[in-house]
Amino acid sequence: MKKRWRVAALGICMAMLTCACSTQTEKADTSSTQQNGEKKETAEEKAEKAKQAKLDLIDPTAYGNVDGLELEKGTYLSIIGKGSSETYWKTIKAGAEDAVADLNKELGYEGSDKIKVVYSGPGKSDDVDEQVSILDEELDRYPAALAIAIVDSKSCEVQFDLATMNGIPLITFDSVGNYQGIMASVMTDNAKASTEVATHMVESLGDAGQVVVIAHDSKSLTSQERVNNFIAEIQNNHPNMSVAGPYYMDQIDDIKKTIAEQQLDIVPVEGQELDEEQQTALDDAIAQITDEDIYNYILEMNPDVKGIFATNGDTTMQALTACEGKDMKDVVIMGYDADQEEIDAMKDGRIAGMIVQNPYGMGYATVVAEARCVLNMGNEANVNTGYTWVTPDNIEDRTVQDILYAEK
CATH class of the missing domain: 3.40.50.2300 (Response regulator)
Known part of the structure; x- marks a missing residue:
């Protein structure tokens, strides 16, 4: 009989211990889903x-x-x-x-x-x-x-x-x-946004140095607003800074032609056509030129560049790739938009700032x-519709994370 009571008592103790452990686990789970008294968001x-x-x-x-x-x-x-x-x-x-x-x-x-x-x-x-x-x-x-x-x-x-x-x-x-x-x-208020980019660029460069402007197109009024307001802020208010460009990426055929002419030592004369052999060589050279070559050409034409302003996500990333390819990692790059590539580059500190629409x-x-x-x-x-200025310093902030682009 005593043996049975001992077994029963042991069972009760084990049950109480299990219950206590369960209670502690529940408390731990509850505390892990709360912070400062707030429930974890779904x-x-x-x-x-x-x-x-x-x-x-x-x-x-x-x-x-x-x-x-x-x-x-x-x-x-x-x-x-x-x-x-x-x-x-x-x-x-x-x-x-x-x-x-x-x-x-x-x-x-x-x-x-x-x-x-x-x-x-x-x-x-x-x-x-x-x-x-x-x-x-x-x-x-x-x-x-x-x-x-x-x-x-x-x-x-x-x-x-x-x-x-x-x-x-x-x-x-x-x-x-x-x-x-x-x-x-x-x-977006592009005039205000691009003026703000110029202000941040000035601060980053210590109000001195050359900035290259690369625009995604020359036709849209949006692109024109971004380019014109950025350049106006630099030229009107910062005499120790200069602007090269703008280089328009919808005019790449003209840029390719210029690159090919330089490669072949062809000096175009107004009103004078090339002979058949020269024209064939020029056409072949143009066909070999890539977008990467164009960005490299822009950097070669501006060896003293300190900063680059690009007007959309694609031009921003192309400029970054070109600078890294030429080991020009000190060039300050600022641009627009927030594709995943740009976000990753900003987290790594390779892009200094972006206008996130x-x-x-x-x-x-x-x-x-x-x-x-x-x-x-x-x-x-x-x-x-507003915009947010995003930098490596604030990109992890909740307020910034909420406005970054997300595909659906």
Whole structure:
């Protein structure tokens, strides 16, 4: 009998010990999910907070929500970008699609009743001809409203006239145009942003030295604003600094021709054509020149360069690659956008600073602007979607992480 009691007592003790250990484990688990009394965020909560951080950058704030936008069932909205494969454009697409999802949820639309948005863009960024073809196709679908990031400010005027004649409201985003019938422009304040880059460049270089400007294109007003305002700040306010360029990457054929002529010791004479042998040699040389060669040429033409300002993600990374290839790692590189390559390079300290735009908010606000046009609610002429200055020092901050681009 005593033996049975001892066994029972031992069992009770083991159970109490197990319970105590379980309690301690639960406490440890609870403490691991709490910090300063706050529960650990779920993935959904984190995503929602990041979404709201992007929408909070939009000014006016009315373009960061879908309140009061009672569109009819089945409304079709069209958005045409300057590209489709890059993270920046994919993020704009994600913002637009989320805005439409919020609209359908708010209005209770399901199935075929849902409002629809279609984002389209050239397979190769900044392809003027392909963008115009896409614009023609979308106008044939008679969308309730159409938004476009214009590659060439003069290329779409005929199509815009056609849209106006057919009562299709026009919105521009990312890149503005001069067309008089534009109802609203949704974009970054590029003048302010590029002036800020110039200010940071001046600080980094100690207000002295040469800066090279490399621009992704010469046609869009967006690129022109970035280039002109950066250069104006340097030239007007910093006499000990100089600017080389701008070098436009949509004019690479001209640059390739110059490189090939120098390689072949050909001195072009105005009004005089090359003989057949020279022209063949020149054409062959041009065909061998790569984009990498162009960036190397720019650096060779400016051996005293201290800083480089590039106007988009691709030019920023190309400039970085060229500098590293020539062991010019002390050159201060600043640019635009935040593709994963740029983010990684910044974390490594190889890029000094970036203007990170708000493409998600841009896509979202563009849908809101389109909806307001359809409903005759009126629009602000300019909707500022905001930007953030990002450096290796703040890139890990939560406020910065929330606005970095994310593909969907």
